[in-house]
Amino acid sequence: MASLGLNIEEQKAVDRFRSQVAEPSMTSLVILDFWAEWCGPCKALTPLLEKVAADYADKGVILAKVNVDEERFIADQFQIRSIPTVYAMFQGQPVADLTNARTESQLQGMLDQLLAKLPIQPGGEAAPDLAPLLAMGEEVLAEGDGERAASVFAQIADMAPDNVQAIGGLIRALIVADRIDEAEETLAALDPALAADPAIERARSALELAKAKPDDSELATLRAAAAERPADLDAQFAFANAAFAAGERDAAADTLLKMVAADREWNEGAARTKLLQMFEAIGLEDSWVAATRRRLSTVLFG
Template identity: 35%
Template sequence: AAQLRIQSIPTVHAFFKGQPVDGFQGNVAPSELKRFVDHMAGLGPEPDNGLADAIEAAETMLADGEFNDAIETFTAILEEEPENAAAYAGLIRAHLGLGNLDMAETLITTAPGALAKAKEVEATRAMLELARQAASAGPEADLRAAHEKDPKNPQILFDLATALHANGKIEEAVTTLLDLFKLDREWNNGAARTQLFTIFDALKPQDPIVLAGRRRLSSMIFA
């Protein structure tokens, strides 16, 4: 950090052939973000035209909750490469992060050409569904209390899992849905299993939560 003179957050540095070649600190204007992306795209002759660093920078913004900056950066990337699935999905996720669910849905339903079938964009469909559920999730504390009083009530278990996921407790939400599946796998047309697959689809395939959850679910199905 000292060597690169990092003094504020967010700080983005791009490297080419092991050397820092561009970057910015703090919030910058859209024109500056576009200049950054254009610069990286022009470095070549890398197969991705240098856009990988720009995408990585935008993903960092997403992780840090800088959703507006991420939107501007992903948009600039898409101007350079309109069918970049990672950037398009990142743009959708940034809108989800801001709570712009209708805009996210519009981007998903109007995704052009091959983007509509890209795995990155497909994952955002599950994210949108979970985000809409989160908007109507009940209070976690109340649902925990209700579950303690009636631990075998499938609706309470399902609602608790929804509230847990809405509060970012994804692993606990998966565990709760697995408990529901074990209790009554056929309840509400197999709602527990369907919801588990929705959560898995919203995560990366190799996410430890996905791997562990799929193993437990399979062991129950084939027990």
């Protein structure tokens, strides 16, 4: 759960959730019950949840309750629209919706299925498997949802402060969310021992490119100058920089590839270097990067 840009009360709510739910869920399966004092069905459900959680305690199951009136911020993060709502949580993430399990046998059946699939270690200190969470963050980021991706990566970074993939992902997500200042602060606060990691270098490249983002009028001016002076490589390069920062990957790449074709040594190979920086910022596994790299190879080697 993201903790950047929160007020004091929201931060306290996040800290409570982390200690009561997220951290226990690293090695246990947490039944997370959203309820309220005025909710009749919630009161009817409570004895069932408490009994089953107690019966399954030796299997690594615990019960955590969130009063939606007292913890409105947490309820909003989970987009709670009705109560009772009950989730199963493991390693900081919802892994099942238990809301419709209203009998003991139904709840036991759902827990048995989860326990058979998840690496629950009662009383153990198993390190969380962050790979699925990192993959989720990258997937969300690839969809262009910077805010949600930042939330995922920030949660992973909370669990594993030295995880460079999470930190790099967080910086890139903040950039996509247009939270450039926060991205710079996150990078500046990084332990120098981690700063040279490829994941951080990728994020740094993305940040450098994003800081060149122009406003609409500036971009229009640079575009017009590039169109009017096709032989002016300075004008072409300025437009390519601005176009990429503004999210126009194709326009930036097309311009830089034409520059490489026209004069690959211009400004000590600046056009090719900029393309490589773009590839690093986006990620070499990206399909657009792979296609553009092939185009660059064709220009360079025929």
